[in-house]
Amino acid sequence: MVDLFDIRREYTQGRLDETTAANNALTQFHAWFEAQKSLSPDEPTVMTLASCDSVGQPWQRIVLLKSYDEDGFIFFTNYASNKGQHFAENPKASLHFSWLAQERQVQVQGTVSKISREETEAYFHSRPRESQIGACASKQSQPLENRAVLESIVAEFSEQYEGAEIPVPDHWGGYRLSPTRLEFWQGGAARLHDRLEYIHEEGGWTKVRLNP
Numbered sequence: 128m129v130d131l132f133d134i135r136r137e138y139t140q141g142r143l144d145e146t147t148a149a150n151n152a153l154t155q156f157h158a159w160f161e162a163q164k165s166l167s168p169d170e171p172t173v174m175t176l177a178s179c180d181s182v183g184q185p186w187q188r189i190v191l192l193k194s195y196d197e198d199g200f201i202f203f204t205n206y207a208s209n210k211g212q213h214f215a216e217n218p219k220a221s222l223h224f225s226w227l228a229q230e231r232q233v234q235v236q237g238t239v240s241k242i243s244r245e246e247t248e249a250y251f252h253s254r255p256r257e258s259q260i261g262a263c264a265s266k267q268s269q270p271l272e273n274r275a276v277l278e279s280i281v282a283e284f285s286e287q288y289e290g291a292e293i294p295v296p297d298h299w300g301g302y303r304l305s306p307t308r309l310e311f312w313q314g315g316a317a318r319l320h321d322r323l324e325y326i327h328e329e330g331g332w333t334k335v336r337l338n339p
């Protein structure tokens with residue numbers, strides 16, 4: 128057995144208090160997101176997305192947050208991927224942001240739904256051309272014989288669409304996770320962490336401190 132008992136750190140950077148935290152969960156999220164962005168410009172959009180399959184087995188993977196507002200958190204993927212199949216049966220999902228440079232984490236729970244085709248198209252066409260081709264070529268999460276097969280499909284699409292706008296493939300697009308719960312965690316000394324839970328209820332958010 129590999130004993131990791133000696134790996135231990137204290138969390139001492141900050142406090143999170145229910146009297147000063149925003150009353151609106153998205154306002155609080157925005158404040159923490161901006162703080163993380165200024166500290167680590169490439170990483171604030173990295174989030175872990177959890178889905179559940181038809182037998183209740185949870186799955187997780189990293190995806191990138193592409194926008195957020197009061198209505199939810201938007202990310203893009205292949206609708207036929209493992210996660211896409213899970214959401215078709217069970218649209219409940221969870222996001223997790225690891226902002227450990229500031230000794231913080233944020234959890235989000237809610238329900239996902241596909242965004243409009245217009246919203247997907249607007250984002251798709253803003254991506255680098257190679258990424259657009261990649262989205263066309265990849266049967267995400269399906270077995271692939273070898274890398275050469277994928278590269279030849281990419282080459283075919285590149286030739287097919289040379290000099291033309293690349294249409295958004297039907298299997299690709301955005302999801303919006305509409306949040307019902309957010310939790311903000313700020314590490315504290317001696318494991319006395321600060322946790323604030325926000326629950327979305329008719330017309331607004333309630334805010335409660337949780338035990339660490």
Ligand SMILES: Cc1cc2nc3c(=O)[nH]c(=O)nc-3n(C[C@H](O)[C@H](O)[C@H](O)COP(=O)(O)O)c2cc1C
Pocket residue numbers: 173186187188189190191192202203204205208209210211267268
């Ligand atoms: C840093 C990072 C960013 C990623 N961003 C995305 C993304 O925005 N969309 C996506 O579909 N997959 C993204 N992936 C790949 C996913 O983690 C995952 O491999 C893929 O979506 C297939 O997941 P699934 O088989 O569970 O559906 C990213 C992976 C990493 C490590």
